[in-house]
Amino acid sequence: YGKDKKLQSLANLVIFAGIRKDIAKMPESEKNVLTDLLLLMDKYDLYGKMAIPKKHDVENEVSIIYRYAAEKRGVFVNLALHENFGLTVIESASSGLPVVVTKNGGPSEIIPVCQNGELVDPQEESQIKKALRNILTDENQWKYYSNNGAINIQKHYSWVSHVNQYVDLINENLSVSSAGIKKQHYPNINIDRLKRKIDHLLVSDIDGTLIEPKLSNPGLKELKSHLTNRTDKMAFAMASGRNLELVKQVIDEEEFPLPDFIICSVGTEIYYTNGKDYILDKGWAKFLSGRWKREDIVNRLKAIKWIKLQEEDAQNPYKISYYYEKEHYDHEELIRVLGTGWYKVNIIPSHGQFLDFIPKRASKGNAIKFLCRKWSIPLSNVIAAGDSGNDVDMFRGPVKGIIVGNRSAELAAYETTKSIYVAATSASEGILEGLKHYKVIK
Structure with missing residues (x-):
């Protein structure tokens, strides 16, 4: 604003930098910010064009300030480097005040929905200047953002809207959760093996984790032996970006013991296996359809x-x-x-x-949570293994993670913690190392 004479001619600048009595008595960090503001105001000679109010009534005057700025055909600006949610964006929009706001964080979801302003990189002066001039000089654009904000905030972010969406999600999840094994029809399929008392689950990515031909699949033979001899309480799942046919191809070519579950096609499908039959979980499909x-x-x-x-x-x-x-x-x-x-x-x-x-709901991690809820498997009894950034989603919450030694570059910075084990060895051998770490095998 100080560098742009045209912007100064279009609007005054008001900065609400917190409530204060005496800058000299403020904490050092706050004092420095306000001192810098005053020095910049003097440097660019912004007297009469810029204000830094000392106080306002937080409970009663905030909405009035937004409405006054809207009446004067102004713009609200929030250029935080990162905004977790964007409450001020919603407050200003509900008053019909257009915004120019950081693209980092919550506003990046609010603006596309409400169409009440423009997203900018907070470190790019040219973007900020262009957005402000665009709104301040184009009456139709100003009205478009103003009207959209007032209407869409009520539609998408009011308490009534929030409660209705929340109730819809609860009802949807209840219907999915209740879509248990008894409610799904499996024609001509014996599912006794799936009805056993499972209380532990091992989930593994395929390419680069279970198998890695470039490394001659270290540990694969031993891991297959452990999976073949696992107890009835331990379930095994394959998780892959491959589609079902390509997963079946791996199972056949590598002579894998048949998994209990297959999460495939980038987490968009879940299948149960029984002999040569692969049964699509219709409850997961229904959940994704929302x-x-x-x-x-x-x-x-x-x-x-x-x-x-x-x-x-x-x-x-x-x-x-x-x-x-x-x-x-x-x-x-x-x-x-x-x-x-x-x-x-x-x-x-x-x-x-x-x-x-x-x-948005589809992912390997969400599929694991769905399976655990449906089959009453505690998430703390789940071990998930992977080698790339696409697998990190599986390691959420109480799930125990194994990152194999041949991990991709995006996982290079990971270190062993309470919930994630970074193996020194590669592929299946790394999975075995992790299972020993978690005391699943000796």
Whole structure:
């Protein structure tokens, strides 16, 4: 503001920097901030253009301040380096005051939904200046953001809206949780093996974890022996980005003991296994269907020129898979095209050529939680093994993690903690090392 004479001609600047009586008696850090503000005001000669009020009534005057700024056709600015939620964005929007706000944190979800202002990089002066000028000089743009804020905050962030959404989620989860084994029909399938009293679960990623041909699959033979001889109380699950057919191919080629569960297609499908039968969990599919609009996403993505739909066998109802041109990848363009519903979608680029769009709820970690709830397996009795950043989601909460020695670069900084064990050895051998660490095997 101090450097931009045009901005100074368009609006005054008011900075609410906290309540104070005497700067000289304030804590050192707060004193330094206010001193810097006063020195900058003097440096740029902003007297008569800038104010730093000493106090305001927190309980009664905040809403009045927002409304007054709105009446004067102003803009609210929040340029925190990171904003955890963005309460001030909601407060200003409910008063019809447009915003220019940090793109880091909660506002990045609020603005696309409410369309009440512009997101900027708080360290890019040019972006901030452009956004402010755009709103302050364009009456139609100002009114668009103002009206959207007042309407959409009530629609999406009011207490009534919050309670209704919360109740809907509870009802949805209750219906899914109650969709137990007795309610799902498995034609001509004997599921006695699945009904045993399971109270422990080992989950492992496949590529790079269970198998690693480049390293001649160290420890694979011994691990398969342990899995074959596991007790009835120990269940085994494979978790993979592969689709079911490719997972079955690994099981057949490597002669793996049949897992109890398969989490596949980037966490969008769960299957139970019994002999040669693979049974889709319809409860998980129902859970993922909430707020998922597949056709709308596909139609919107037609505007992106640098992606191409993968073959039909790579698709499923809750996974839309594309090839993409690495040199043209633009995450912000994808968000713009998806519109206000972008935050309900997980965008997963991988290996510099594959791009998956899946429901926000779909992940290996959420699938594990779903299985544990459905089969009454304590999460603290779950051990999950992986080698890449895509596997970190499995290590949440009380789940015990194993990161194998041949881990990818994004896991290089991980160290052994109470809940995660970083193995020195690779692939299956690393899993065995972790199982010994957790005293599952000797």
